[in-house]
Amino acid sequence: MEQGKKVRVLVAKPGLDGHERGARVVAYGLRDLGFEVIYTGLRQSADIIAKAAIQEDVDVIGLSILSGAHMTLTRKVLDKLKEQDARDVLMLIGGVIPDEDVPKWKEMGVSGVFTSGTPIKEIGDFINSNIS
Amino acid sequence: MDNELENLVNGIADGSVRSLAGMITCVENRTTGWLEAMKKIYSKTGHARVIGITGPPGAGKSTLTDRLTRTLLDKGLSVGVIAVDPSSPFSGGALLGDRLRMKDVSALEGVFVRSMATRGALGGLSLAARDVVKIMDAFGKDFILVETVGVGQDEIEVVKTADLVMVVCVPGMGDGIQAIKAGIMEIADIFVVNKADIEGADSVVKDIQAMLSMSTDKGKKTIQVLKTVATSGDGITELVDTLFQELEATKKKAGRQRDRIKEEIIGLLEREVSRLIHKRLDHNDKLDVSVDKILARECDPYSVVQEITDDYIK
């Protein structure tokens, strides 16, 4: 039995480009919904993200995605997690994501795809109904 | 103990990082069986040196922690970091941002960084953080750095359990060091004036030295005040040297260890007693009867408490 279980979420913004505003908004929003958010900011390599997820023992990883170029990086994170024998993690991405790309992300192992402007509450509900 | 925790305990003995992370979660959540698991690992603790790092928000504690970690790694030592941030009193959630300043170092071999939220008014933060220290210790970390914001009593309690406490100050904190909360100065073994690249560092150093020289506690007069620039690394070598010297010196204070264990036992006992009180009294008809009597002024709360304690002690 879990007496004081809190859902832990890692929020990261991979790659070198772009702003962290979106990631920050999500991080604060999830905190206000009662999640413990580990915010790691910009310029994250796949290796750093995977190791952070393992050390922090998170239930969820949320990546702020800016372009299709992040697909490779996301795949690398998933590979690294597997390679390092991590426990099951719910992988979510958010950002500007063309509709036609969604199946590709899902196929790769991303559970939730949220386009910019999605209410944070929706992300929170998704997390709550998808983690064991 | 259930299977999951048993596996985690064994995993820790085998050096599994995933087990280390998993056991910390179980202990933080107080998952059933956590106590048994702590008992199992206890015999493997006692090796790590624990450094508490505290100071006002934004003083550069995480940046400093990053630097210290690197320096210790270069000496061939393994490092665990515990970074504590407050939970939101409104949502119970937390934004834990200390990793932001440690991202490269946190991925290096031998480093394990864990963010912890204070998780509300349970008063249990210092106990939970102490447990996390022990888990990292049992895992084999040589050094454990514990970062907390020096604002709340709970956070101060956390660092107090360290072998050595570094209080981080910065220039421009308003009226000299007045801005630092009382209570935090008393626990310092080393003072660090970080952001020494900013004007006013020397005057903060002087203020602290003046304060220390006025102290009636003889030991306080010899406390070192060091300047650092965590962002560039200036002063870090000197800081680490001082840290090692001070650790050697505290090792000789034999009483400290004993006092700490006594304190811990009493702390755990207090929590246990408080838990038992709630268990017995939260939904207790007899207590409701007493409340009615008190409301009617036929009785008073003091007598009721005495009656209950007399009853317990029997």
Ligand SMILES: Nc1nc2c(ncn2[C@@H]2O[C@H](COP(=O)(O)OP(=O)(O)OP(=O)(O)O)[C@@H](O)[C@H]2O)c(=O)[nH]1
């Ligand atoms: N100029 C200057 N800036 C510094 C120095 N050390 C840290 N900083 C900056 O100060 C800011 C806060 O640094 P952190 O390391 O996050 O401070 P902290 O004390 O851990 O902050 P909290 O955990 O939020 O309380 C960052 O922007 C750092 O880059 C320094 O020596 N000089």
Ligand SMILES: [Mg+2]
């Ligand atoms: Mg910090």
